[in-house]
Amino acid sequence: MKFLIIASLLQAVAFTTTAAYPITGDGVNCRSGPGTSYAVKKSYAKGTDVTVTCQTAGESINGNAIWDKTSDGCYVTDYYVKTGSDGYVTTKCSSSGSSTIPGPVTNDYPYKSSCGGVDPWRYYKCQCTSFVAFRINKRLGADFTNTYKGHAWGNADSWDDAARASGVTVNSTPKPGSIAQTNAGSAGHVAWVAAVGDDTVTVEEYNWATAEGYGKRTVSKGTFSYIHIKV
Structure with a gap:
């Protein structure tokens, strides 16, 4: 015993x-x-x-x-x-x-194999806006749609104006978990800020270098404005 x-x-x-x-x-x-x-x-x-x-x-x-x-x-x-x-x-x-903000740099977008049609946040799947809307909901815990806080967010080139109208901070200072936004191009572009360097920012995005596909890149901070829904 x-x-x-x-x-x-x-x-x-x-x-x-x-x-x-x-x-x-x-x-x-x-x-x-x-x-x-x-x-x-x-x-x-x-x-x-x-x-x-x-x-x-x-x-x-x-x-x-x-x-x-x-x-x-x-x-x-x-x-x-x-x-x-x-x-x-x-x-x-x-x-x-471990933190969910900004979270792992990986293609966790749920519609990567089923592009086309409208997502739950009322954006077209596999577009930059749909990917970022997904990240805002999953990693920031915000109930975000293209009518967030009663304003029409629409295409990426209107996200900065909609953010300001919604009382959300928009500035030139990126933080991991903020939204990178530019009005350049026919409809603008938004991306998820994954990391911030001294003068650079690393973003994850959809529909930039690859049509309806995922990518990441590191660019100058001045490439974007930054929308701070939570961080």
């Missing part, structure tokens, strides 16, 4: 002990969140053992969307951590462990 109790205690300790795993790549970045849009906190050399405290879903890296939170308090893609599994090997991080 005593042997069984001791064995059970040892099993419990083994299950709760946080494991360390080697890094398999050179100069692998550990970031403030689970995606490449987050700031780099430190880098690990190949062969470094990292202690994984929890795991969470994030930006897919070479087909692996799991990110490992290390004992250093930052996130490293599981693709470069030799855990011996393609799945989760420890507990999932709590919701406070």
Whole structure:
């Protein structure tokens, strides 16, 4: 009986002990969140053992969307951590462990395989406005449609005017999770701000370089104005 109790205690300790795993790549970045849009906190050399405290879903890296939170308090893609599994090997991080704003840089748009017709936010699917409306609803938690706050938002070139009429801040200062907007072109363009540099902004968008398709690019901050629905 005593042997069984001791064995059970040892099993419990083994299950709760946080494991360390080697890094398999050179100069692998550990970031403030689970995606490449987050700031780099430190880098690990190949062969470094990292202690994984929890795991969470994030930006897919070479087909692996799991990110490992290390004992250093930052996130490293599981693709470069030799855990011996393609799945989760420890507990999932709590919701406070990663932010949904701006969220992972990934094509999570729900209509990417079914373009055409009108989306729930009253925009045409696979257009820039539909993609951004989706992100506003999913990541900002705002009940956004093309009549948000009683004003007609319409095409992208009218979003800045509609925002001001709705009491939403529009300025030249981008923040992750704000909306990049320009009146240039026949109907303007809107995009989701994923990251901000010293003089640049990285945006995710639809229907820019690829017709009715997803893309991301890094451009000068002055390319856009910025609509701040929440951030």
